Amino acid sequence: MRKPIPITVLTGYLGSGKTTLVNRLLADPQGLRIAVIVNDIGEINIDAALISEKGHASITDDSLVALTNGCICCTLRTDLITQIVRLAKADCFDYILIEASGICEPLPIAQSIAMLDGTMKDQGLPTLCRLDSVVTVVDAYRLLTEFSGGEALLYPDGEADIAQLLVEQIEFCDLVLLNKTDLLSEEETAKVEAIVKALQPSAQIRQTSFADVPSKDILNLRLFDFSKTFLSAGWAQTIEHEQDEEEIHDHHEAEHHGHGENHDGHHHDHDEHQHLDEYGISTFVYYRRRPFHDDRLEAWVNRFPAQVIRCKGLVWIDGEDDTSFLLEQAGKSVSVQPFSRWLAAASPKEREQAWQRDPLSRNNWDEQAGDRMTKLVFIGADMDEAAICASLDKCLA
Structure with a gap:
């Protein structure tokens, strides 16, 4: 043959x-x-x-x-x-x-x-x-x-x-x-x-x-x-590597700070990133369990940080509790578009069926927010991570 x-x-x-x-x-x-x-x-x-x-x-x-x-x-x-x-x-x-x-x-x-x-x-x-x-x-x-x-x-x-x-x-x-x-x-x-x-x-x-x-x-x-x-893109791998650390951090945050307070973006200084660090290239994840104010987010997107090469992830917008939005940026091209329905907007039966199909998705569930969240991966050169996170926090509702 x-x-x-x-x-x-x-x-x-x-x-x-x-x-x-x-x-x-x-x-x-x-x-x-x-x-x-x-x-x-x-x-x-x-x-x-x-x-x-x-x-x-x-x-x-x-x-x-x-x-x-x-x-x-x-x-x-x-x-x-x-x-x-x-x-x-x-x-x-x-x-x-x-x-x-x-x-x-x-x-x-x-x-x-x-x-x-x-x-x-x-x-x-x-x-x-x-x-x-x-x-x-x-x-x-x-x-x-x-x-x-x-x-x-x-x-x-x-x-x-x-x-x-x-x-x-x-x-x-x-x-x-x-x-x-x-x-x-x-x-x-x-x-x-x-x-x-x-x-x-x-x-x-x-x-x-x-x-x-x-x-x-x-x-x-x-x-x-x-x-x-x-699944080999940098933003996808960053999300995957973030998951374990995020779950551990969420557990401690729940114990010490209660609902609604989330960690700043994480930066990983592993050995494989030494070459990237030498040229100022870095990655981090911005993760929050609070929605963005629509107008504030739009204003932020219109003045997107010039140091960011790539940004991609899901966004939770206030008043849009049924629909997640995909924020995607490369260079000067930026878009925010409706992406999919939040599982929190589904019926309890549909939710259980979804968790049976994908048991790991249950890990993203919050008692008040459900699966609603903002999770954005940033890849860039000489980024000021703290400043970017702070500017995004000002957009939260």
């Missing part, structure tokens, strides 16, 4: 060096017959043309597939799966490279491939493919400018800050290629690597220039595990 064909997904913002990397991999295929799927949001797939021009892959022999006029993370997801199935069944290739459009989010692409695998298993059919790894190519110079220079880089239509996308591409991956490091000093490169490590502690990081990376360092790495990659 033929083994599932491995797939590597390459993501990264426009101009990061993805196409250059694809051409280098095709020039040194390690004996593999590699097919390439290239996505471009425009009518003309420039990246596919650049790959074809190098002569390593061609549309005429089916080794190069161009998907245009949309993103494979949304409008072209079905087209992507169709092409993966076709290439896998053709039995002409040993490997599939997917070069995503520069504005693609990697998570939906991985979900599509995982769903294909699940569908085949459910139907009792042999698995056609396996996602080997998600590789994010990062323009190190742009990342330093975005998060250290304070300048927001915008999409052409001026509507959305690309910082959010840059962060999401880094947070959901197995390997980060820090490209264009030749444009930075050693100290600047080290700072960029520290930023990436804070955003994505679990990913491998490789520094390079001109996307000059050996194929053996990209192909057949067997790094991808959906659940691990999904």
Whole structure:
């Protein structure tokens, strides 16, 4: 029986060096017959043309597939799966490279491939493919400018800050290629690597220039595990590591201070954070069991601390006792949107059912507040943790 064909997904913002990397991999295929799927949001797939021009892959022999006029993370997801199935069944290739459009989010692409695998298993059919790894190519110079220079880089239509996308591409991956490091000093490169490590502690990081990376360092790495990659972002790991300490602290707070008084954000000075501390990169969690005053929170968001690179978490807003809100920030892009229903707003029966499905969720229950809380992870450079917490406390109702 033929083994599932491995797939590597390459993501990264426009101009990061993805196409250059694809051409280098095709020039040194390690004996593999590699097919390439290239996505471009425009009518003309420039990246596919650049790959074809190098002569390593061609549309005429089916080794190069161009998907245009949309993103494979949304409008072209079905087209992507169709092409993966076709290439896998053709039995002409040993490997599939997917070069995503520069504005693609990697998570939906991985979900599509995982769903294909699940569908085949459910139907009792042999698995056609396996996602080997998600590789994010990062323009190190742009990342330093975005998060250290304070300048927001915008999409052409001026509507959305690309910082959010840059962060999401880094947070959901197995390997980060820090490209264009030749444009930075050693100290600047080290700072960029520290930023990436804070955003994505679990990913491998490789520094390079001109996307000059050996194929053996990209192909057949067997790094991808959906659940691990999904939970590997820095903000998610910080929340997870905070949980045990939070429960212990809550117990003592209940004994000494009573309901409604919560601890300030915690900062963890573990050995693995020494490299981050050297460049002023730190993380902490702001956790309160009191709601925010809506107008005060809005005013605070509008003057978001410039030192914060990434902030994400749930927010409790006064008067919104049924609905939790998701606060999400990257660079200068900040949003506060309705997220889900608080379990406290459910019936006792629904609550018990939820606790049976997820027993650990009972640990978040407070006799008066229920599961309502604000829990925000902050990742930043040279942050004044005490000042940020104090300014947020002034927004509490």
